[in-house]
Amino acid sequence: MDRRKFLMSTVLTAGSVALLGKKSFASLLADPAYQFKPLRGNVGMFAEQGGTIAWLVNKDGIVVVDAEFPDPATHLIAELKKQSDKPFEWLINTHHHGDHTGGNISFKGIAQHVAAHANSLTNQKASAVKQKTEDKQLYPDTTYTDKWKVKVGDERITAHYFGAGHTNGDSFIHFEHANVVHTGDLVFNRRYPFVDRSAGASCKSWITVLEKAQKQFDKDTLFVFGHAFDPQKVTGNMDDVKAMQHFMESLVNYVDSSIKAGKSKQEILATKAIPGVTEWQGDGIERGLTAAYEELSA
Ligand SMILES: [Zn+2]
Ligand SMILES: [Zn+2]
Numbered sequence: 001m002d003r004r005k006f007l008m009s010t011v012l013t014a015g016s017v018a019l020l021g022k023k024s025f026a027s028l029l030a031d032p033a034y035q036f037k038p039l040r041g042n043v044g045m046f047a048e049q050g051g052t053i054a055w056l057v058n059k060d061g062i063v064v065v066d067a068e069f070p071d072p073a074t075h076l077i078a079e080l081k082k083q084s085d086k087p088f089e090w091l092i093n094t095h096h097h098g099d100h101t102g103g104n105i106s107f108k109g110i111a112q113h114v115a116a117h118a119n120s121l122t123n124q125k126a127s128a129v130k131q132k133t134e135d136k137q138l139y140p141d142t143t144y145t146d147k148w149k150v151k152v153g154d155e156r157i158t159a160h161y162f163g164a165g166h167t168n169g170d171s172f173i174h175f176e177h178a179n180v181v182h183t184g185d186l187v188f189n190r191r192y193p194f195v196d197r198s199a200g201a202s203c204k205s206w207i208t209v210l211e212k213a214q215k216q217f218d219k220d221t222l223f224v225f226g227h228a229f230d231p232q233k234v235t236g237n238m239d240d241v242k243a244m245q246h247f248m249e250s251l252v253n254y255v256d257s258s259i260k261a262g263k264s265k266q267e268i269l270a271t272k273a274i275p276g277v278t279e280w281q282g283d284g285i286e287r288g289l290t291a292a293y294e295e296l297s298a
Helices: 003-013 016-022 025-030 070-083 098-107 118-131 203-216 238-260 265-269 285-297
Strands: 035-040 043-047 053-057 062-065 088-092 111-117 142-144 147-152 155-160 172-175 180-182 222-224
Touching (some): 062 070, 088 147, 155 203, 203 238, 222 238, 238 265, 238 285, 265 285
Parallel strands (some): 111 142, 180 222
Antiparallel strands (some): 043 053, 147 155
């Protein structure tokens, strides 16, 4: 389903008759449309524009994982305030990219703390300097390097860092009681991923990172993905994590064997289909090919 059709169906299923009584169809389309839904055990998801958000609301506090951009973050904050008057104890960033941290600023004065991997903070600062957006950032005040835990009410949240992947600062954020994990951009579900070598990404290490995730989490874990080709599939299970690992493996193996067979960079980057990859869609196949080529030929 394309984005526009998806937005329309979302709008039309959201109590369309009652809403249409008050508003014109055009004004409905102009309204912000987003997904805000509970998943399991006080944990839910939010998606509007950018990387998917996960949230926790329990009787002691509110936790948000990733922040999209300022406007979506404002919509999310309003929804969460309808659910609870408890404090926003933590905002956690899976990694530094603007579609995950751009909305941090909307939590200024609202979130008590912001946490992220140390490399995510370094990358966020470097990007802000480069893009001259330092005044639009809310930086993490708490950083970690491998594992970090925090308790909010009866929920324990653990961040796991398994090494470089999509950048060098991506964590899995595990709501242990609910058994819901935010993968950040370590999983692009059935969609060609971005691979940010300028921020320390590694295609080879990404495979290992996803292997470790499969050992750490289990068959009952519900996953929230940074991105998906089908906007309905930003959540999933271990099979989707395995599929992402298979994609990264196929990409690395294909580029490696092509280099060894003497193919030119140009030939490799012109690839339209990676052998063994059947489910990945959309544009951007060249992003992974370029990153893998640069990494393997370095
Ligand atoms: Zn993203
Ligand atoms: Zn990203």
